[in-house]
Amino acid sequence: MRQLNTLNSIKPGERAVVESLNSTGTMRRRLLDIGLIKNTEVECVGRSAGGDPSAYLIRGAVIAIRSEDCNNIIIATN
Amino acid sequence: MGLTSSSTGIKAVDSGLIIKKQSESDKVVALAGNPNVGKSTVFNGLTGMNQHTGNWPGKTVSNAHGYCKTKKQSYVMVDIPGTYSLMAHSAEEEVARNFICFGEPDAVVVVCDATCLERNLNLVLQAIEISPNVIVCVNLLDEAKRKQIHIDLEKISKRLCVPVVGIVARSKRSLKRLTDTLDSLSEQKDRVSPLAVKYPDEIESAISVVEKTVSKYIGDKLNSRWLSLKLLDRDESLITEINKYLGDDFLKNPEIEKALADGEKLLSDSGIDKQKLEELIVSSIVTTAEEVCRGAVLYKKEKYDSVDRKIDKVLTSKLTGYPIMLLLLAFIFWLTIVGANYPSSLIAGGLFWVQDRLSDFFHYINAPDWLHGILVLGLYRVLAWVVSVMLPPMAIFFPLFTLLEDAGYLPRVAYNLDKPFKRCNACGKQALTMCMGFGCNAAGIVGCRIIDSPRERLLAILTNNFVPCNGRFPTLIAILTMFFIGASGGLFSSLQSALFLTAIILLGILTTFAVTKLLSKTLLKGVPSSFTLELPPYRKPQLGKVIVRSIFDRTLFVLGRAASVAAPAGLIIWLAANITVGDASILSHCAEFLDPFAKLMGLDGVILIAFILGFPANEIVLPIIIMAYMAQGSILELDNFQMKQLFIDNGWTWVTAINTMLFSLMHWPCSTTLWTIKKESGSWKWTVLAAIIPTVIGILTCILFTFIAKLFL
Numbered sequence: 001m002r003q004l005n006t007l008n009s010i011k012p013g014e015r016a017v018v019e020s021l022n023s024t025g026t027m028r029r030r031l032l033d034i035g036l037i038k039n040t041e042v043e044c045v046g047r048s049a050g051g052d053p054s055a056y057l058i059r060g061a062v063i064a065i066r067s068e069d070c071n072n073i074i075i076a077t078n
Numbered sequence: 079m080g081l082t083s084s085s086t087g088i089k090a091v092d093s094g095l096i097i098k099k100q101s102e103s104d105k106v107v108a109l110a111g112n113p114n115v116g117k118s119t120v121f122n123g124l125t126g127m128n129q130h131t132g133n134w135p136g137k138t139v140s141n142a143h144g145y146c147k148t149k150k151q152s153y154v155m156v157d158i159p160g161t162y163s164l165m166a167h168s169a170e171e172e173v174a175r176n177f178i179c180f181g182e183p184d185a186v187v188v189v190c191d192a193t194c195l196e197r198n199l200n201l202v203l204q205a206i207e208i209s210p211n212v213i214v215c216v217n218l219l220d221e222a223k224r225k226q227i228h229i230d231l232e233k234i235s236k237r238l239c240v241p242v243v244g245i246v247a248r249s250k251r252s253l254k255r256l257t258d259t260l261d262s263l264s265e266q267k268d269r270v271s272p273l274a275v276k277y278p279d280e281i282e283s284a285i286s287v288v289e290k291t292v293s294k295y296i297g298d299k300l301n302s303r304w305l306s307l308k309l310l311d312r313d314e315s316l317i318t319e320i321n322k323y324l325g326d327d328f329l330k331n332p333e334i335e336k337a338l339a340d341g342e343k344l345l346s347d348s349g350i351d352k353q354k355l356e357e358l359i360v361s362s363i364v365t366t367a368e369e370v371c372r373g374a375v376l377y378k379k380e381k382y383d384s385v386d387r388k389i390d391k392v393l394t395s396k397l398t399g400y401p402i403m404l405l406l407l408a409f410i411f412w413l414t415i416v417g418a419n420y421p422s423s424l425i426a427g428g429l430f431w432v433q434d435r436l437s438d439f440f441h442y443i444n445a446p447d448w449l450h451g452i453l454v455l456g457l458y459r460v461l462a463w464v465v466s467v468m469l470p471p472m473a474i475f476f477p478l479f480t481l482l483e484d485a486g487y488l489p490r491v492a493y494n495l496d497k498p499f500k501r502c503n504a505c506g507k508q509a510l511t512m513c514m515g516f517g518c519n520a521a522g523i524v525g526c527r528i529i530d531s532p533r534e535r536l537l538a539i540l541t542n543n544f545v546p547c548n549g550r551f552p553t554l555i556a557i558l559t560m561f562f563i564g565a566s567g568g569l570f571s572s573l574q575s576a577l578f579l580t581a582i583i584l585l586g587i588l589t590t591f592a593v594t595k596l597l598s599k600t601l602l603k604g605v606p607s608s609f610t611l612e613l614p615p616y617r618k619p620q621l622g623k624v625i626v627r628s629i630f631d632r633t634l635f636v637l638g639r640a641a642s643v644a645a646p647a648g649l650i651i652w653l654a655a656n657i658t659v660g661d662a663s664i665l666s667h668c669a670e671f672l673d674p675f676a677k678l679m680g681l682d683g684v685i686l687i688a689f690i691l692g693f694p695a696n697e698i699v700l701p702i703i704i705m706a707y708m709a710q711g712s713i714l715e716l717d718n719f720q721m722k723q724l725f726i727d728n729g730w731t732w733v734t735a736i737n738t739m740l741f742s743l744m745h746w747p748c749s750t751t752l753w754t755i756k757k758e759s760g761s762w763k764w765t766v767l768a769a770i771i772p773t774v775i776g777i778l779t780c781i782l783f784t785f786i787a788k789l790f791l
Contacts, residue, residue: 012529016635026530026607027610028353030608030610031610032166033163034162035196036198037357037364038361044650045390046395048399049395050399050494052500055613057388059196060193060194060196062383062612063610064610064613066610069606069608069609
């Protein structure tokens with residue numbers, strides 16, 4: 001069953017598909033620029049030494065995103 | 079880090095780009111690309127210049143240009159900042175877009191990373207929308223091969239309808255393919271028009287309404303389809319530029335105004351507002367990029383990046399991330415101290431032997447004492463000291479640091495340190511600017527441009543000086559080795575001094591955190607902004623190249639700068655130390671005047687004066703102290719032991735030594751750095767503050783330390 005959640009809910013090693021972005025302004029644009037649009041597959045590949053931000057594999061590149069920004073990224077998992 | 083003759087100090091601040099063609103027939107080529115795809119390497123390979131390269135995004139922060147000649151044509155290559163898109167959301171993107179759009183380049187080369195080509199194509203597609211002469215240059219083919227990513231360049235070229243060249247920028251031979259393509263670009267006629275991104279029908283019809291009118295007025299100055307889309311998008315920054323480029327009246331033209339209104343109405347009728355429009359535009363581009371790559375880029379290995387992930391697991395894990403960072407720092411210091419010790423005394427021995435011969439020569443020709451004093455004891459001796467003390471540690475520290483940089487470790491430092499920085503309402507990229515500060519604070523301050531939020535950028539600018547630059551390292555290392563290591567040397571004492579130095583750097587870092595926090599609670603209030611940071615794949619550093627480049631580019635350059643300041647300073651100081659007014663020299667009058675205050679800080683007047691006279695360059699602080707002391711004494715050769723004796727004779731204790739190190743870590747930035755701060759912040763207020771904050775903290779720390787030390791002695 002498809003479940004909606006935020007990007008924070010996936011742990012290192014897990015994958016999900018982007019459903020929508022709730023971020024606004026610059027952050028929204030930046031996320032779009034790195035190719036984070038609907039149906040993009042995202043994999044969490046790790047967390048930093050401090051526990052936050054986390055690193056995500058997005059379209060072949062690894063991007064670190066802070067947890068409060070991840071809260072605005074809605075994903076779907078199976 | 080960005081430490082070459084063009085990126086340090088005064089030249090670090092670009093003042094707008096003026097392209098200088100060497101001859102009228104020169105063609106202008108813009109080098110665009112995502113951050114960290116090796117654009118600077120391509121640029122250097124083509125032009126033979128030394129734009130600094132490194133494995134982290136955002137290294138090139140301003141346009142640079144150089145020249146490149148082929149058999150058929152000569153080119154002006156312009157290295158524009160790396161960006162993910164040309165939608166001008168940040169200052170760099172604006173610079174990039176403006177150049178491609180209004181700089182009228184004859185060709186645009188978009189450098190792409192073969193290991194994530196699809197995302198890079200977003201930028202390619204946007205460039206194609208603006209400029210008809212785009213060449214796609216797929217770099218890092220070797221890396222892609224290693225990761226078993228197969229790329230069908232021909233297929234991609236056919237789909238995009240623009241030339242696609244595969245290269246390995248580190249190898250010069252493969253760059254020839256790029257220049258050949260550049261040459262043939264101008265010969266081709268009747269070229270197929272490149273692939274246009276297809277937008278949803280509603281947008282397409284709005285575009286065609288506007289384009290019909292717009293194309294009547296702009297001719298072939300700009301791509302009318304692209305311009306129409308941007309006008310519909312109401313891209314403010316572009317509209318300002320268009321007013322500059324096409325004249326104020328272009329957008330006030332009633333026909334265009336009407337067409338725009340019609341187009342906008344079409345959009346709003348189909349329920350597309352500004353945000354929706356933006357999203358549809360981006361999605362169309364991303365989907366087009368996906369289509370172009372489908373079947374043309376094959377990942378033969380499911381886990382092609384497993385090695386990177388394994389390394390990341392060690393370098394950024396909760397358990398080992400921070401300890402490894404500290405250990406690496408300490409290890410680099412240890413290697414520097416151990417490695418520098420022997421060559422340092424060797425060079426000193428040689429240079430002071432030369433000094434003796436110079437003295438002999440002056441006596442032989444019966445030169446007057448004052449001439450010998452000024453030239454040999456003033457100018458030459460300070461120069462010799464600066465060279466022998468600075469050269470060895472720099473020749474070791476810089477290559478080591480460059481290796482880390484080349485391998486891709488620095489973004490991981492920013493990644494690990496983001497959380498503590500966020501606690502101070504700042505951002506992890508500040509860690510990158512601090513790393514640059516290790517090389518040169520002025521370069522670090524220019525590097526602060528990688529931070530998007532103006533508030534966070536100012537925080538990084540104001541605190542950069544708490545990282546000691548290479549001008550202060552030798553001072554710290556020299557005092558450390560003199561006062562806190564036994565004369566015997568040995569493994570234990572060198573480890574001890576490396577740890578000591580690490581502790582001092584840590585103090586600087588902690589102060590950075592504290593001041594950042596304080597500023598963001600007072601003068602620069604605000605919440606941390608959002609942040610994305612790319613963690614590039616690790617790359618095997620090119621050992622030989624790193625060593626050669628960091629020695630020739632950085633070490634000798636920095637040394638040259640130090641020497642050019644040290645030589646005249648040596649002269650002036652010798653004069654001040656030897657011209658007497660009343661019963662003492664000018665220098666000792668000044669020192670005496672400052673002495674009471676300096677004593678409060680656990681220093682003496684001479685040390686304080688040395689710091690003041692060291693304003694143009696921190697490298698000369700220690701030489702000034704030595705010279706001032708020696709004006710009274712008569713030591714000709716200076717090895718560590720005799721130098722320590724000289725200091726002790728002048729009343730130094732370990733408390734003085736520590737206070738001098740503390741004040742070296744925390745006092746006003748050098749003149750070049752301040753000048754750069756003024757340029758970058760655009761305000762005297764922040765410049766003055768950038769000088770006052772570290773000075774006050776330094777003075778207070780010294781006073782406090784002296785007070786505490788007295789309690790225990």
